[in-house]
Amino acid sequence: MTDFEDRLKRAIERGEKRSEAKRHAEQAAAMTEEECRELHSRLRLKVSDYIETCLQKLPNHFPGFQYETLFGDQGWGGACVRDDLDLTGGKRRSLYSRLELAIRPYSSVHVLELTGKGTIQNKELFHRNHFEKLAEVDEHDFRELIDLWIVEYAEQFSAV
DSSP: OHHHHHHHHHHHHHHHHHHHHHHHHHHHHSOOHHHHHHHHHHHHHHHHHHHHHHHTTHHHHSTTOEEEEEOSTTOEEEEEEEEEEEOGGGOOEEEEEEEEEEEOOOOTTOEEEEEEEEEETTEEEEEEEEEEEGGGOOHHHHHHHHHHHHHHHHHHHHTO
């Protein structure tokens, strides 16, 4: 029986060593905090530039919208804003419309996060978040999502 127990102990030790070696390999492969910050910054610049390029086209199709650049605590990106006046029924009413897309600031969760908010004539159309781990970000996916959200907003706004 002692032979069995010796083999059992050695098997457990081998398993623990294998587990520790795997953990060390994962740690070595993981990006450092500084590398994550740098990657986030590069991706944020590319994606926020794309947001700006796309959103600046919206006022060409819907006169009255004004483009705003967003940066700071809430993220980097852009917004298109329009304030209309409704005088129907003898009442004076302000109708606020806004489409805002931004990349959130870097955080310790190591993700690239896109936020989108759409409001048409005082009614919230959507409020969305999309995120991917920094190491797995596909910039093309973010561009497609930005296109989709802007096109959806434009379709809904033109239907009003």
